[in-house]
Amino acid sequence: MAVSLFINDSLFNGDLLEALLKKRLTTTARLKDTARLKDFLKPVKKTCALMSRDERGVLEPHTDLLSVALAVIGFMVFAALMSQTYLGYEDRSFALENYETASLIAENLADAPALEAESTGLLSAASLDAFSGPNGANERERLFAAFSRNYRFLVEVRTGDGQWHWQIKPDDAEPDAFADGLEKVAASVPVVIKLNPAESVPGTLTVVIYKTEWN
Incomplete structure (x- = not known):
């Protein structure tokens, strides 16, 4: 009886040891596989972390486009300002250069014998009527011929x-040579206009120079 129990106990212990050994080997293999999996996943996680944290690849193109857009806008604003400055300078240059000329012409016409009333130093309304009327082409030609055609x-x-107004234009000018929208400069001098033998009134004589391609 004792011998039988010993044999059975030995068999039981052998089976138990074998089962424990297999379980240990299985656990060891699983641990190794887990360790290998962790080692494999580490670079992947690191790469993913770098990809998610490195935002330069996404932001740099937008930053470059924004910089280019700002540079283009700045250049356009600068070009517009320079253009306005140049046009403003050109306008002022024309006015400054031609205002003195307009003043000299106005002074000469105010003293022109052809416009005077019997050498009195007064402008004659009758002469102004003749120069500005439809039959005064010859008078107008002589008047403008005394000055440069430039x-x-x-x-x-x-x-x-403001009751009386006369306008004298050269007959050889183009129809739109004195259009309202053209650039011009004007200068005036005070005069006295003799309307009739009994009445003289103050007024102004104005010369308006229009800009052309040569001035």
């Missing part, structure tokens, strides 16, 4: 109360 100008004479 200047395109007209003459206006007004009474101080």
Whole structure:
């Protein structure tokens, strides 16, 4: 009986040891596989972390586009300012250069014998009527021939109360040579206009020079 129990106990212990050994080997293999899996996943996680944290690849193109857009806008604004500055300078240059000329022409016409009333130093309304009327082509030609043809100008004479107004233009000018939208400069001098033998009134004589391709 004792011998039988010993044999059975030995068999039981052998089976138990074998089972424990297999379980240990299985656990060891699983641990090794787990360790290998962790070692394999580490570079992948690191790469993913770098890909998610490195935002330069996404932001740099937008930053470059924004910089280019700002540079283009800045250049356009600068070009517009320079253009306005140049045009403003050109306009002022024309006015400064031609205002003195307009003043000299106005002074000469104010003392022109052809416009005077019997050498009295007064402008004659009758003469102004002749120069500005439809039959005064010869008078107008002689008047403008006394000045350089480099200047395109007209003459206006007004009474101080605005009741009387005369305008003298050259007949050889183009129809749109004195259009309202053209650039021009004007200078005026005070005059006295003799309307009739009994009445003289103050007024102004104005010379308006228009800009052309040569001035």
